[in-house]
Amino acid sequence: MAPDDKFVIIGAGQAGGRAAETMRTQGFSGKVTIVGEEAYPPYERPALSKRVLTGEDEPDSTYVHKPTYYDEHQIELKLGVSAMTINRSAKSVSLSDGTSLDYTKLMIATGSQLRRLSLPGSDLAGIHYLRGIDDSLMIRAKLSAGAKIVVVGGGYIGLEVAAAARKCNCQVTVIEMMNQLLNRAAAPEIGAIFEAIHRSHGTEILTNTPVTGFEGDGHVQRVLCGDFKPIDADLVIVGIGIVPNVELASAVNLATDNGIVVDEQGRTEDPDIYAAGDVTNHPNVILGRRIRLESWQNAQNQAITAAKAMCGVEETYAQVPWFWSDQYDINLQIVGMPKTWCEVVLRGDIDALTFTAFYIQDGCVVAANAINNSRDIPIARQMIQRKIKIDTVALADPETSLRKLLKSFDA
Amino acid sequence: MADTDASAEWHRVASVGEVEEDEPKPVRIGETLIALYNIQGKFYATADVCPHEFALLSDGYVEGDTVECPLHQARFHIPTGKVLDPPAEDNVATFSVKVEGDDILVGIPKS
Numbered sequence A: 001m002a003p004d005d006k007f008v009i010i011g012a013g014q015a016g017g018r019a020a021e022t023m024r025t026q027g028f029s030g031k032v033t034i035v036g037e038e039a040y041p042p043y044e045r046p047a048l049s050k051r052v053l054t055g056e057d058e059p060d061s062t063y064v065h066k067p068t069y070y071d072e073h074q075i076e077l078k079l080g081v082s083a084m085t086i087n088r089s090a091k092s093v094s095l096s097d098g099t100s101l102d103y104t105k106l107m108i109a110t111g112s113q114l115r116r117l118s119l120p121g122s123d124l125a126g127i128h129y130l131r132g133i134d135d136s137l138m139i140r141a142k143l144s145a146g147a148k149i150v151v152v153g154g155g156y157i158g159l160e161v162a163a164a165a166r167k168c169n170c171q172v173t174v175i176e177m178m179n180q181l182l183n184r185a186a187a188p189e190i191g192a193i194f195e196a197i198h199r200s201h202g203t204e205i206l207t208n209t210p211v212t213g214f215e216g217d218g219h220v221q222r223v224l225c226g227d228f229k230p231i232d233a234d235l236v237i238v239g240i241g242i243v244p245n246v247e248l249a250s251a252v253n254l255a256t257d258n259g260i261v262v263d264e265q266g267r268t269e270d271p272d273i274y275a276a277g278d279v280t281n282h283p284n285v286i287l288g289r290r291i292r293l294e295s296w297q298n299a300q301n302q303a304i305t306a307a308k309a310m311c312g313v314e315e316t317y318a319q320v321p322w323f324w325s326d327q328y329d330i331n332l333q334i335v336g337m338p339k340t341w342c343e344v345v346l347r348g349d350i351d352a353l354t355f356t357a358f359y360i361q362d363g364c365v366v367a368a369n370a371i372n373n374s375r376d377i378p379i380a381r382q383m384i385q386r387k388i389k390i391d392t393v394a395l396a397d398p399e400t401s402l403r404k405l406l407k408s409f410d411a
Numbered sequence B: 001m002a003d004t005d006a007s008a009e010w011h012r013v014a015s016v017g018e019v020e021e022d023e024p025k026p027v028r029i030g031e032t033l034i035a036l037y038n039i040q041g042k043f044y045a046t047a048d049v050c051p052h053e054f055a056l057l058s059d060g061y062v063e064g065d066t067v068e069c070p071l072h073q074a075r076f077h078i079p080t081g082k083v084l085d086p087p088a089e090d091n092v093a094t095f096s097v098k099v100e101g102d103d104i105l106v107g108i109p110k111s
Helices: A014-025 A068-072 A133-142 A156-167 A188-200 A247-251 A296-310 A374-386 A392-396 A402-407
Strands: A006-010 A031-036 A075-079 A083-087 A092-095 A100-102 A105-108 A112-114 A127-129 A148-152 A171-175 A204-206 A213-215 A222-225 A228-232 A235-238 A242-244 A273-275 A280-284 A289-291 A322-327 A330-335 A343-349 A354-361 A364-371 B008-015 B025-029 B032-039 B042-047 B061-063 B066-068 B075-077 B083-085 B094-100 B103-109
Touching: A006 A014, A006 A100, A014 A031, A014 A296, A068 A075, A083 A247, A105 A296, A127 A133, A133 A235, A148 A156, A156 A171, A156 A188, A156 A235, A156 A322, A188 A204, A188 A322, A188 A343, A273 A296, A296 A322, A330 A374, A343 A392, A354 A374, A354 A392, A364 A374, A374 A402, A374 B061, A392 A402, B008 B025, B008 B032, B025 B103, B032 B103, B042 B094
Parallel strands: A006 A031, A006 A105, A031 A075, A105 A273, A127 A235, A148 A171, A148 A235, A171 A204
Antiparallel strands: A083 A092, A092 A100, A112 A242, A213 A222, A222 A228, A280 A289, A322 A330, A330 A364, A343 A354, A354 A364, B008 B103, B025 B032, B032 B042, B061 B066, B066 B075, B075 B083, B094 B103
16 A cells, blocks of 8 residues: 555445445555535434434434544545446546546445435425435424424334324324335234334324325325225325436446445455445355345444455454344344344343344344343354354243353354 | 452452353343353353344353353353353453352442
8 A cells, every 4th residue: 555545435424434434444544535425524314213313312413423533544535426437447426516536545434325216296395205415304303393294104214203293292194015114124922012012102104005196286195095984194205215326337338236235344346446335235144155245343343344454454244143223122132134034032021112033034033133131242243143042942031141142052 | 350359349249159161141230130150160141142243141151261142153262251152243241250268249330
């Protein structure tokens, strides 16, 4: 690494911020530039659907680093600017302000974009999506007591928004097209428990219900649900998933497959171009397959590994995927990302909402959901990582120490 | 961190048998929340609240001489409090510990 090397990071999200930090902690003394579309320095998104949305926290609490950090570490932030094209042979990136940046190594950390509805009336005012700080602030300003809020999508974002809106004393309805909440991420028993939690907080939950359009005079007033009764709405918030921002990469023929295809160090097929965070399709040696993650953990840690590789330090990125969600007074933590499981073992006090659900496949723990029980998560992670054949009776018995159960395999 | 009696006020916080290996014990001295650890028979104390966000390290996962925060998986070296893994950026405070008979005492710096 020479002092005149130039590292460019496209994307000023959590991954971009952690990558730049890592380049400096690795001793890289060349130029580091982060290009970001939004006006904010790199920030973490989880709180945007939680404490920022309720007004308990302000947006600057989400910043990866204090705004002064970047100057102090000679990291150039080019904010409010988009990367338009990559020129691989010239090794440069052209920007929306008409300038371009040369690079010796490039990181693409462009994250994801919202999946949007395309239905009759879906362009009416009052239909919102939640991805960035500005979205969170705009929705928060409208969560006034008594407002009729309709949430489309019963996944994590939808349920967190619903919980925040109830906290603001709004009337809340969640519409989910599938037959359970958290359909993509959790077992039916867990989806049912979250449905009960939301109902107990006064949120109306409609499963098996399609959204077919919106009506209103300029501003949304009703959500149409096919043959079902329309639902009155002052505000609609749509949370139906995200898709990776692969356009820059695919435009220059870098392989993409539900994400930019990278190796264990975040390297694309171009040895001078790396990618990290939501945007990558990467191998996970623990799971034995390629995955794309939409997670805080991956945005931080894959970015660190990829930035180290850019600095010549080779590590293998492989962690058991980990996620969390906060709804009302419930903290849900999830480890693992199983495709299938044959049994769910519950451990703890389900009525008191302090328990862990272990997902079992072929005698091994492949995932766990801890509800107000985060201390089980690191042990579950070890069980998943080490593919331990577990005695499910002992696992379900709260008298068994999980730690001792894990340690019994150390011999 | 001085080990001398003169610089600290010592408080009995637990008995030796109450702190199992790999199972940190939460204790408090006045308003100060403290996590007490047993690493191979030797006792250590750190602040219990993660310096990143509010979570108790005594609910965390101990492996060797490190503890992992249950909230965001930041990791700290227990004897020194040094931060090992992000997202925490600051070290966690440590406190002197001594054993007298069956009693574990933690030293709080005199203010």
